[in-house]
Amino acid sequence: MTGQLWLVVLLMGLVTYIPRMLPQVFLEDIQLSPFIRNFLGFVPYAVLGALIFPGVLTSTGSTGSAIAGGLVAILLAYLRLNIVVVVFGGILGVYLWQLICLG
Amino acid sequence: MRGKPEPSFADLDRRPFVAGCQAAVPIAIGYLPIGITFGLLAKAVSIPNHITLMMSMLVLAGASQFVGINLIILGTSIWEIVLTTFVVNLRHLLMSASLAPRVDTRLRKTHRAILAFGITDETFSVASFRPEASLGFSYLLGLNMTSFIAWNLGTWMGLFLATGMPDALKTSMGIALYAMFIGLLVPACRNSRPILSIALTAIVLQALWHFSPIFSGMSMGTQIVLTTIIASFLGAVMMEREEGL
Numbered sequence: 289m290t291g292q293l294w295l296v297v298l299l300m301g302l303v304t305y306i307p308r309m310l311p312q313v314f315l316e317d318i319q320l321s322p323f324i325r326n327f328l329g330f331v332p333y334a335v336l337g338a339l340i341f342p343g344v345l346t347s348t349g350s351t352g353s354a355i356a357g358g359l360v361a362i363l364l365a366y367l368r369l370n371i372v373v374v375v376f377g378g379i380l381g382v383y384l385w386q387l388i389c390l391g
Numbered sequence: 392m393r394g395k396p397e398p399s400f401a402d403l404d405r406r407p408f409v410a411g412c413q414a415a416v417p418i419a420i421g422y423l424p425i426g427i428t429f430g431l432l433a434k435a436v437s438i439p440n441h442i443t444l445m446m447s448m449l450v451l452a453g454a455s456q457f458v459g460i461n462l463i464i465l466g467t468s469i470w471e472i473v474l475t476t477f478v479v480n481l482r483h484l485l486m487s488a489s490l491a492p493r494v495d496t497r498l499r500k501t502h503r504a505i506l507a508f509g510i511t512d513e514t515f516s517v518a519s520f521r522p523e524a525s526l527g528f529s530y531l532l533g534l535n536m537t538s539f540i541a542w543n544l545g546t547w548m549g550l551f552l553a554t555g556m557p558d559a560l561k562t563s564m565g566i567a568l569y570a571m572f573i574g575l576l577v578p579a580c581r582n583s584r585p586i587l588s589i590a591l592t593a594i595v596l597q598a599l600w601h602f603s604p605i606f607s608g609m610s611m612g613t614q615i616v617l618t619t620i621i622a623s624f625l626g627a628v629m630m631e632r633e634e635g636l
Contacts, residue, residue, distance in 0.1 A: 293442045296469055300459055301449030303477040305508060311488035312507040313500050320492070323627050330626035331489035331619055332519035333586045335482070336576040337593025338618040339512055342601045344569040349562040357563070361570035365577035375417045378570030383563040 348382045352389065357382035404529040411533020414521075418513045418534075419541035421568035424561045425453055426545015432457070433550070436464045440550050447546040451539060452511060454611060455479040479612035485619055486515040493518070495525045502528050509535025513568060520575045585629055593622040 320328070348354045360381030364374045426447065433443040438460060450456055455476045462472045487510050494503065506528065514535050518526055556564075580587040596618040600606040609617075 292469060293439065293463065294445075296459070296463065296472055297442060297446045297449060299469065299473045300446065300455065300476045303473055304450050304452050304455065304480045304483070307477075307481055307484035308487050308510040309504055309507040311484060311491050312494070312503040312510070315488055315491040316496065316503075323631060325492065326627040326630045327623050328489040328492065330586075330589050330623040330630075331485055332516060333576065333579065333589045334593045334619040334622035334626070335486060335489075335512070335615070336516060336572050337590040337622065338597050338615045339516075340569055340572045340576065341594045341597045344566070344573075347565040347569050349565075353563075354566060354569075357566040358569065358573065361566070361573040362577055365574045366581065368578050368581075369574075371417050371571060371574040372420075374574035375420055375567050375570045378566045378573070379420075379563045382566050383559065386559060386563065 349386065350389075353382045353385040356385035403532070404527070407527050407530040408533040411530040411535075412537045413533075414517050414530075415514070415534045415537035415541070417567070417571040417574070418517065418538045420564070421513065421571060422453075422538060422541040423545040423548070424556060424564040424567070426542050426547075427549040427556060427561065429453070429456055429460075430546040430549020430551075433460050433546075436460065438463065443550060444543070444546060447543050450476070451509070451542060452476075452480055452483075453542075475610075478610060482512075482612055482615045482619065483510055483515075485616065486510060486512070490515055490518060490526075493524070493526050494531070495527045498528055506531045506535060509539055511538065513571070514538050516572060516575055520579065585626060588629070589622050589626040592625055593618050596621060 344358050345351050345354050348357060357378040358381075361374050361378035364377040369377075429447065430443060433446075434440070443460075446456055446459065450459070458479060459472055459476060462475060487507060490510065491503075494506070498506075509531075514531075518531060518534060521530075576590055580590055597614065600609055600614045600618070606614075
């Protein structure tokens with residue numbers, strides 16, 4: 289297997305690159321209907337919802353700390369604070385939760 | 392080709408490039424600890440260092456790299472590994488298609504092919520939520536390149552500076568990318584009812600795949616693709632009805 293690892297990684301890279309590349313390069317040649325345009329316009333919001341849940345629950349050592357950090361992030365984001373503040377707030381929320389619960 | 396210029400570093404505008412690098416800061420904060428974990432894990436299961444580094448450079452996708460390493464040590468066949476990687480990352484097809492109309496129409500296909508290499512869940516999200524209607528080459532290159540460097544730097548740190556980061560800090564930083572996603576999505580939901588309903592639909596669908604035993608065999612990649620298609624489709628239907636009135 290070790291000798292084939294190069295090949296495995298190369299092929300993994302290839303099958304990862306192709307779906308990223310095809311629409312970027314060729315979609316401009318296609319006339320999209322308004323419905324498809326709207327559909328594609330909503331993709332970021334659907335993707336974010338899907339990426340956040342349930343992944344966030346297992347992103348830290350424990351579900352409790354993940355929920356704590358997630359709630360801090362939601363609150364800071366709701367207040368429209370800068371995204372770096374939201375990220376650090378989330379990290380701090382998890383850190384403090386761990387500190388309090390694990391001693 | 393349609394008179395579009397050859398790409399060169401002369402195309403790089405400094406200000407949008409720097410803006411792109413800055414926009415990648417939350418991504419970099421999230422990628423570093425995951426990259427470190429990836430490097431540590433690969434080393435722990437005796438994957439040769441050059442293979443691990445090459446994987447982070449060529450594949451540049453967190454989930455499928457972890458899955459890939461896992462399958463390699465299980466002795467899975469090449470084709471199974473490649474097929475799994477393909478399925479896990481098929482969601483990038485949707486993201487790339489969604490981002491394509493937002494990219495500056497003056498860009499040559501070579502430019503687009505270069506930028507496409509750096510499309511990840513995170514760079515896609517940050518780019519999509521930019522207020523400007525048209526995204527230029529310099530901005531996207533700065534965003535993608537900084538993220539790429541953070542991911543590879545993390546992998547390198549995991550491999551060669553085994554201690555990396557204190558454990559408590561690393562587990563806390565596990566939330567970073569999710570906090571970034573929340574930071575993008577929540578303000579958008581505050582502004583728009585349709586966006587809120589699409590995001591909530593996506594979360595309910597994800598909960599359905601995740602907690603219902605009928606769907607327990609579905610891979611993470613398939614779940615995200617299905618959720619995205621259904622929720623965006625409902626959004627487009629709602630939009631059409633509203634405009635039809």
